[in-house]
Amino acid sequence: MAELVVDDLVVTFGHGDxxxxxxxxxxLTVPHGSIVGLVGESxxxxxxxxxxxxxLQPATAGRLLLDGEELRPATGRQRLARARDVQMIFQDPYSSLNPRMTVGDTLDEALALHGSGNAKARADGVKELLRLVRLKxxxxxxxPSQLSGGMRQRVAIARCLAVKPRLIIADEITSALDAxxxxxxxxxxxxxxxxxxxxVLFITHNLAAVRYIADTTAVMRKGRIVEHGDADEIVSNPQHAYTQSLVAAIPRIQNAGTDHLLHAIGH
Incomplete structure (x- = not known):
């Protein structure tokens, strides 16, 4: 685990006018061993x-610090080193996996790329990764074509864990999955x-999901953070008008005459 500090980050697209x-x-800060939610619309x-x-994208200004060490723009071998520290799980597990490689080959490749021992050690590593993500x-x-969407995302998570990263970025990892x-x-x-x-930095448009999984949550609108605080408090008592609109959009169910938030946990 590691602490991530994002300091006055600016990313500019286009030129001139x-x-x-x-x-x-x-x-934004992701403290050691915590899950921070980052929420906002597309x-x-x-x-x-x-x-x-x-x-994967250069910054225009600002700093990124991982345990106090600055993460600078990565190229070549530096990019491989960055991948050991920071791993990203993408929204669509099918497009992020090679359709011509078996699950075993995918995980073995990740282990081999980052120098995880000989073939026997990697085979044992593949078994352990499958155990961690609850796959048989x-x-x-x-x-990948033989797996369900949920199973493919578990493989993507296992591949991420193969390099023992210090920080994981989960970018909309449930939005492409069935409820x-x-x-x-x-x-x-x-x-x-x-x-x-x-x-973990858990990125989503779903406030109910971050309320369930995150320790703290930051809400983004038009490139800026408009509200930040305890994940449960953000949903139960939103202060910014934009956050209030996101909370109002969370599906609700009726139970004995009382509204209950649908927490995106399989209801």
Whole structure:
């Protein structure tokens, strides 16, 4: 685990009069061994922040610190080193996995790329990764097309864990999944975070999901953070008008005449 500090981050797209700040002076901290939610609608800038932290997008200004060490723009071998520290789980597990590689080959490749021992040690590592994400050993010989969406996302999570990252960025990892399996994936992430003491930046448009999984939450609108605080408090007592509108959009169910938030955990 590690502490991430995002300090006055700016990301500008375009040039001259057509330029705009997709991220405009964002500061955010992910403490050691915690889950921080980053919430906002499409176009709010949250995924741009994720890409900058992962080294996939350059920043215009600001600093990123991982345990006090600055994360600088990564190229070549530096990018491989960045990948050991920071791993990203993407929204669509099918497009992020190679359809021509079995689950075992995918995980073995990740282990080999980061120097995880000989073939026997990597085979043992693959078995352990499948155990961690609650997949049966027989999954090792299957291809992504043979798996459900939830199983594919578990493989993507296992690949992320293969390099033992210090920080994980989960970018909309349940939005492409059926509602019936979203809760199972959220439960898995929460269990892994506790078991492995992971530091996680959990990015989503779903306030109910972050209330369930995150310790603290930051709400983004038009490239800026408009509200930040305890995840449960943000949902139960939102202060900013934009956050209030997001809370109002959370699906509700009726139970004995009382409204209850639908927490995206498989209801």
């Amino acid at each position: 057509s330029s705009f700040n997709a991220v405009d002076g964002v500061s 176009g709010s800038g949250k995924s741009t922040i994720a890409r900058v932290i992962a080294g 050993p027989g999954t090792v010989d299957q291809y 019936s399996v979203q809760g199972a994936v959220l439960n898995l992430v929460r269990d892994l975070q506790r078991e492995l003491e992971l530091s």
